[in-house]
Amino acid sequence: DQQVKQNSPSLSVQEGRISILNCDYTNSMFDYFLWYKKYPAEGPTFLISISSIKDKNEDGRFTVFLNKSAKHLSLHIMPSQPGDSAVYFCAASASNDYKLSFGAGTTVTVRA
Amino acid sequence: DADVTQTPRNRITKTGKRIMLECSQTKGHDRMYWYRQDPGLGLRLIYYSFDVKDINKGEISDGYSVSRQAQAKFSLSLESAIPNQTALYFCATSDSASGSRGYNEQFFGPGTRLTVL
Numbered sequence: 001d002q003q004v005k006q007n008s009p010s011l012s013v014q015e016g017r018i019s020i021l022n023c024d025y026t027n028s029m030f031d032y033f034l035w036y037k038k039y040p041a042e043g044p045t046f047l048i049s050i051s052s053i054k055d056k057n058e059d060g061r062f063t064v065f066l067n068k069s070a071k072h073l074s075l076h077i078m079p080s081q082p083g084d085s086a087v088y089f090c091a092a093s094a095s096n097d098y099k100l101s102f103g104a105g106t107t108v109t110v111r112a
Numbered sequence: 113d114a115d116v117t118q119t120p121r122n123r124i125t126k127t128g129k130r131i132m133l134e135c136s137q138t139k140g141h142d143r144m145y146w147y148r149q150d151p152g153l154g155l156r157l158i159y160y161s162f163d164v165k166d167i168n169k170g171e172i173s174d175g176y177s178v179s180r181q182a183q184a185k186f187s188l189s190l191e192s193a194i195p196n197q198t199a200l201y202f203c204a205t206s207d208s209a210s211g212s213r214g215y216n217e218q219f220f221g222p223g224t225r226l227t228v229l
Contacts (some may be wrong), residue, residue, distance in 0.1 A: 002153075034176050034217065041223075042222055043116070043220030044117060049216070098215055100157075104154040
C-alpha cells in the first residue's frame with residue numbers, strides 16, 4: 001500500500017499563474033519530505049525539501065507547505081513558467097532511514 | 113559529464129532472457145539504489161546498497177538481483193525477464209556523510225527503458 005499519495009495525476013495552468021501540487025502521507029514516522037521534478041527522458045532531479053520541524057520552506061518561485069496534523073504537504077510554483085512543465089514527485093523519509101517513499105507523480109503542463 | 117550514468121538507455125528483450133542494467137557514478141557517494149517507475153505507481157525501490165559489502169532488498173525485489181562491484185558501480189539483473197518487468201528503471205545515489213538530512217537527497221541517473229516481449 002502506497003504510503004505517499006498524489007491524488008491528482010495531472011494539472012494544467014496558465015503561464016504566470018500559481019501551480020499547487022498536493023501530497024498526502026500515511027506513515028506518521030515520516031519527518032522529512034522532498035519534491036523531485038522529472039523531464040521526459042531524464043532522471044528525477046531534487047527540487048526542494050522540508051523537515052517536519054518547519055511548516056514552510058521557500059526557494060525562489062517554489063514553496064513547500066507542511067501540515068503535520070493533516071499529514072499533507074503542498075508545493076506552490078509562483079509564477080508558473082513553460083519550463084516548469086514536467087512530472088513532479090513527492091517523496092518522504094523517516095528519521096535515520098536513507099530510503100525514500102515516492103508518490104505516483106503529478107504531470108504539470110504550463111500553457112502559454 | 114553526467115554524475116550518474118546508466119547503460120543501456122533502451123533495451124528490448126524477450127521473455128526468459130537474462131538482462132543486466134548497469135549504473136556508474138562519479139559523485140563519490142557510498143549509497144546506491146535501483147528503482148522502477150510504472151505509470152500510476154511512481155518510483156518503487158527494488159534494491160539498495162549502503163556500501164560494497166551491504167546489499168538490501170527493497171519493496172519489490174522478487175525477480176531481480178544486484179551486484180555492487182565497486183563503490184562507483186551497481187548493477188541490476190533480471191535472471192529470466194518477464195513482460196511485467198517492462199518499465200523505466202532508475203539508478204540513484206546518496207551521500208551518507210551529508211548533514212541536515214542531506215543524506216536523504218538522492219541523485220538519479222537518466223533511466224533505462226526496458227521492454228520485455
